[in-house]
Amino acid sequence: MASEKPILYSYFRSSCSWRVRIALALKGIAYDQVPVNLLKDGGQQFSAEFKALNPMQQVPALKIDGITLSQSLAIIHYLEETRPNPKLLPQGPKKRAQVRMISDHIVSGIQPLQNLSILQRMGEKKMEWAQQCITSGFQALEQILQHTAGRYCVGDEVSMADLCLVPQVFNAERYKVDLSPYPTITRINKALLELEAFKASHPSRQPDTPAELRA
Amino acid sequence: MQQVPALKIDGITLSQSLAIIHYLEETRPNPKLLPQGPKKRAQVRMISDHIVSGIQPLQNLSILQRMGEKKMEWAQQCITSGFQALEQILQHTAGRYCVGDEVSMADLCLVPQVFNAERYKVDLSPYPTITRINKALLELEAFKASHPSRQPDTPAELRA
Numbered sequence: 078m079a080s081e082k083p084i085l086y087s088y089f090r091s092s093c094s095w096r097v098r099i100a101l102a103l104k105g106i107a108y109d110q111v112p113v114n115l116l117k118d119g120g121q122q123f124s125a126e127f128k129a130l131n132p133m134q135q136v137p138a139l140k141i142d143g144i145t146l147s148q149s150l151a152i153i154h155y156l157e158e159t160r161p162n163p164k165l166l167p168q169g170p171k172k173r174a175q176v177r178m179i180s181d182h183i184v185s186g187i188q189p190l191q192n193l194s195i196l197q198r199m200g201e202k203k204m205e206w207a208q209q210c211i212t213s214g215f216q217a218l219e220q221i222l223q224h225t226a227g228r229y230c231v232g233d234e235v236s237m238a239d240l241c242l243v244p245q246v247f248n249a250e251r252y253k254v255d256l257s258p259y260p261t262i263t264r265i266n267k268a269l270l271e272l273e274a275f276k277a278s279h280p281s282r283q284p285d286t287p288a289e290l291r292a
Numbered sequence: 293m294q295q296v297p298a299l300k301i302d303g304i305t306l307s308q309s310l311a312i313i314h315y316l317e318e319t320r321p322n323p324k325l326l327p328q329g330p331k332k333r334a335q336v337r338m339i340s341d342h343i344v345s346g347i348q349p350l351q352n353l354s355i356l357q358r359m360g361e362k363k364m365e366w367a368q369q370c371i372t373s374g375f376q377a378l379e380q381i382l383q384h385t386a387g388r389y390c391v392g393d394e395v396s397m398a399d400l401c402l403v404p405q406v407f408n409a410e411r412y413k414v415d416l417s418p419y420p421t422i423t424r425i426n427k428a429l430l431e432l433e434a435f436k437a438s439h440p441s442r443q444p445d446t447p448a449e450l451r452a
Contacts, residue, residue: 132380151337158330170318177311185345217293
């Protein structure tokens with residue numbers, strides 16, 4: 078008899094997967110994880126088996142309530158609408174719009190430009206390209222956060238925007254982006270990493286984390 | 293963010309098209325651009341996000357400018373790759389439109405992306421569902437009135 082637990086297809090270092098891992102942890106949703114290695118075997122996401130599950134051939138994918146969803150923010154919105162506590166979006170439409178604006182800026186405006194498949198096409202210019210994309214995006218984000226932030230990205234409650242921020246800062250550090258021009262981003266990231274959900278979902282603590290990167 | 297669109301409304305300024313569309317949906321709820329049930333809403337968002345994060349950013353102006361001579365080829369690769377996946381998803385979700393028979397946020401994302409595909413001479417014959425839905429949407433007044441060929445800043449030579 079198949080388990081009713083949700084199944085998350087994830088890669089330890091995928092920032093998109095990490096966003097969903099944080100959401101599941103914050104909402105206290107137990108799940109099973111199936112690692113998909115984006116580098117091994119030419120990329121396990123390209124296997125016929127995974128393609129049948131997710132035609133987009135990307136992680137994360139979440140099997141839950143009899144359906145399979147992809148796209149991290151679509152998944153997070155679904156979790157929010159079906160397991161509403163604790164909330165990951167504030168109540169009022171204007172604050173919700175701020176949360177979505179920040180989330181979309183990261184998820185459409187920064188991360189796709191520096192994801193694995195693009196970086197592989199950049200060859201030697203990979204590091205420089207990643208730095209340009211992130212720097213450009215963070216310059217704008219720092220200004221926005223100066224208007225919206227309290228303890229976290231929007232006010233004082235953890236929201237979907239925070240789930241997007243932390244994995245992107247991790248990428249910034251990985252690509253050696255100088256973060257000193259972004260004090261608000263840095264402060265918020267630090268505060269979020271003290272929370273259990275952000276720690277438990279960290280790339281250094283996943284079932285597929287390589288030994289040399291394990292916390 | 294130094295990008296369009298930006299919408300000044302109700303005393304605030306918003307950017308990011310889907311954040312704007314969600315705000316309009318929450319404050320001016322009729323007619324609905326998202327279906328009622330969470331699973332159908334998730335399908336609408338999944339399709340929208342696939343286009344808005346998975347295809348368009350990779351072929352937007354600032355990226356294409358960096359590609360130089362390889363610009364056309366790059367745009368075609370991004371769109372083709374994205375449309376292959378999208379065609380498969382739509383075969384499961386589509387009715388008259390992207391998700392069932394009501395216009396949703398996913399349809400608002402589809403039409404502009406097909407316009408880009410045509411602009412970059414992507415062969416659309418492998419994508420019959422995308423093509424069919426796009427055609428049906430372009431018959432609706434809102435999609436016609438908002439078309440690039442009918443805007444205040446449309447250059448004369450491209451005007452409808």
